[in-house]
Amino acid sequence: MLGFNSFRSAKITISGIENIRIxxxxxxxxxxxxxxxxxxxxxxIAA
Structure with a gap:
């Protein structure tokens, strides 16, 4: 597994997952x- 290239990309991915769970x-x-x-x-998203 390559992982994330930067902390920023990890933060964006995790926040997206949290939004879907909410x-x-x-x-x-x-x-x-x-x-x-x-x-x-x-x-x-359309709003």
Whole structure:
């Protein structure tokens, strides 16, 4: 495994994973529990 080239890229990747977990748990204001995780992510990114 090559790992991350820099601390910055590791930080960006981990923050993205944390954001997805927050959406999956329904802890994000503006998310809709009736939609899939992907649709919630797509809706929130488009806003």
């Amino acid at each position: 959406i999956q748990k329904g802890q994000l204001i503006g998310s809709n529990n009736n939609l899939s995780t992907f649709k919630n992510f797509k809706m929130l």
